Amino acid sequence: MTGKSAAFGLRHDIDTSVTVTTPTPAGASVELMRYVYRPSEAQYESPRPYVHPIRTLGGRLVTVFRPWDHVWHKGVTLALPVVGGDNFWGGPSFRLSAGGYVDLPNNGSQDHDRITVVAEHDGSAVIGHELTWHRQPTEPGGEGDTVFTESRVVSATLLPEQDAWMLGWHTRLTNVSGAAIDMGSPTTEGRENAGYGGLFWRGPRSFTGGDLVGSDGADGEDVRGGRGPWAGFSGRHDGDGGASTVVFVDRTPEQRFDTKWFARSQPFACLNPAPFFDRVRAVDVGETIELLHNVVVADGASDRERMAALADAGRRAAELADTALEGIRS
Numbered sequence: 001m002t003g004k005s006a007a008f009g010l011r012h013d014i015d016t017s018v019t020v021t022t023p024t025p026a027g028a029s030v031e032l033m034r035y036v037y038r039p040s041e042a043q044y045e046s047p048r049p050y051v052h053p054i055r056t057l058g059g060r061l062v063t064v065f066r067p068w069d070h071v072w073h074k075g076v077t078l079a080l081p082v083v084g085g086d087n088f089w090g091g092p093s094f095r096l097s098a099g100g101y102v103d104l105p106n107n108g109s110q111d112h113d114r115i116t117v118v119a120e121h122d123g124s125a126v127i128g129h130e131l132t133w134h135r136q137p138t139e140p141g142g143e144g145d146t147v148f149t150e151s152r153v154v155s156a157t158l159l160p161e162q163d164a165w166m167l168g169w170h171t172r173l174t175n176v177s178g179a180a181i182d183m184g185s186p187t188t189e190g191r192e193n194a195g196y197g198g199l200f201w202r203g204p205r206s207f208t209g210g211d212l213v214g215s216d217g218a219d220g221e222d223v224r225g226g227r228g229p230w231a232g233f234s235g236r237h238d239g240d241g242g243a244s245t246v247v248f249v250d251r252t253p254e255q256r257f258d259t260k261w262f263a264r265s266q267p268f269a270c271l272n273p274a275p276f277f278d279r280v281r282a283v284d285v286g287e288t289i290e291l292l293h294n295v296v297v298a299d300g301a302s303d304r305e306r307m308a309a310l311a312d313a314g315r316r317a318a319e320l321a322d323t324a325l326e327g328i329r330s
Helices: 304-329
Strands: 002-004 009-013 017-023 029-036 050-054 076-083 086-088 093-095 100-102 109-121 124-134 146-159 164-175 181-184 198-202 211-214 230-236 243-250 260-264 270-274 281-283 288-299
Touching: 009 109, 029 146, 076 093, 076 164, 124 304, 146 304, 164 304, 198 243, 198 288, 211 260, 230 260, 230 270, 230 304, 243 270, 243 304, 288 304
Parallel strands: none
Antiparallel strands: 002 009, 009 017, 017 029, 029 050, 050 076, 076 086, 076 181, 076 198, 093 100, 109 124, 124 146, 146 164, 164 288, 181 281, 198 270, 211 230, 230 243, 243 288, 260 270
8 A cells, every 4th residue: 555745655565564755856765764563573582563774865774673693673663671570672681680681481572453544644654553562472372461552653754954854753551461560671670781671773783883972961882871852873884984863852751750861882883762771660550651752863974063953853843743643642
């Protein structure tokens, strides 16, 4: 199924994915993103929807999929490693009592229920998605117990004045497990400064050693564990040595979170606003928590000043879109 508009092309491959493209001045098109909502990966990787590939307006790839060192890293994806005793991140779980990471039968999945909308809406390409989070089944081929239901909106918005575009991600998670759930991270389990979990971006290998910048004034590896409304990464591509920039903007409402940035430039590039970095947050039975992020994707290298401008442009555009998208989000 294909839809065309002045700003975007939308191709929905039923029961698999939605691809968003945009025209170029030369009359061609750029595939900005592909949202895969019914993944095929193994249970060990905590199968879940992801966005990959993600490209700049100039067509440069800024995500990686299943890198050999962490095959559960997939472009941009929502992943949580400590959901009570369950792992919705993928791979092994950190347990201090076991002396580190250990493989456990606790890898849950985020399972597709239905796509509610695929359309261009007030200048944004919008994908509405409902899904259910299940624990790892106790029997092969079975269905695990339900943990969360989720309502998700993924969107794309052009930022023409910045030669950039913006990926929007809005999640509402409701605890339907029948018991309170302690949300945490490897750091809350005892591993220092490893508080990852939430909306996570893994960059291409050529970005390793790139420029990592935090809105609080930190640079490089010092961004990890810091706070602030945005953080950015500028990296270079193999081939012609060109550069691209990715800036995360955290717009999550206050919900007794203590969000800190999990970010790395070595040994790989990643960004993640982590709401449970080093403090456990219990989610009560029936409670809904909300995550709201925007990811600005731009061609070219960026210093702190440009990253701040990209973050400001993304925030302004997202705030303008909030009212128009509220009916879809609810």
